Amino acid sequence: MQKTGLRPHIVPTRPSREEAEEAVRVMLRWAGDDPTREGLLDTPSRVTRAYEEFFAGYDVDPTEELSRTFEETEGYDEMVLLRDITFESHCEHHMVPIIGKAHVAYLPKTRVVGISKLARVVDIFAKRLQSQEMMTVQIADAIETALEPRGVAVMIDAEHQCMTTRGIHKPGVSTLTSHMVGAFKENPDVRREFMALI
Numbered sequence: 001m002q003k004t005g006l007r008p009h010i011v012p013t014r015p016s017r018e019e020a021e022e023a024v025r026v027m028l029r030w031a032g033d034d035p036t037r038e039g040l041l042d043t044p045s046r047v048t049r050a051y052e053e054f055f056a057g058y059d060v061d062p063t064e065e066l067s068r069t070f071e072e073t074e075g076y077d078e079m080v081l082l083r084d085i086t087f088e089s090h091c092e093h094h095m096v097p098i099i100g101k102a103h104v105a106y107l108p109k110t111r112v113v114g115i116s117k118l119a120r121v122v123d124i125f126a127k128r129l130q131s132q133e134m135m136t137v138q139i140a141d142a143i144e145t146a147l148e149p150r151g152v153a154v155m156i157d158a159e160h161q162c163m164t165t166r167g168i169h170k171p172g173v174s175t176l177t178s179h180m181v182g183a184f185k186e187n188p189d190v191r192r193e194f195m196a197l198i
C-alpha cells in the first residue's frame, strides 16, 4: 500500500504574513463586519498567529521524530499501547476543529521508541488540515515505516465541529475510524486484545 502523507504537500511559495493578514480582512468583510473597527484591528494578526499554532505540523517530519529508536527491548515483545491521546485538528473541508482522542498501539519486533514520541506523531498529523480517515492511516504508516513492528493499530474517536456547529447540526455525534496493520489485521486475538484495552 502506498504510504500517504509522511511528507506534507507544501506549497512552493508561502505567502507573506501581510498577505495572510489581508486575507483575514477579506474574510471579515465576507462575514459582514468591518475590519477597521476597533475590536477587529488586531484580529488579522491574532488569526495568523493562531494559524501558525493550528498548522505547526507542516514544518515537522514525523519519521524524523520516530527515528531515535531503541533496539534493546530486554525481550519485550508485547503490545505497547497509548490510550486517550487527546488532539485538536482541523477538517480540510471547512477548516473548523476536529477534537478527539487517538489510541495507538504497536507490537515491537526489534525496535521500540520513546512513548512520548507516539503522542508527538499524533500531534504532528493533527496540526495539519485533515480528514479523520487520512489522519488514522498516516499515523499508522509513520509508525510502521519507522519501527517495522509486527503490527500497528490506530483508532481515532473524534467530534467534527463542521457537523456540530453547521450543516446538519448534530452535536454529540462522534466518528470512529481505525487502521490495522500486520498482526492487528491478521490475528483476531491481537485485534481483540487491542479493542478490549482501549
Ligand SMILES: [Zn+2]
Pocket: 091, 092, 093, 094, 095, 096, 160, 162, 163
Ligand atoms: Zn468539515
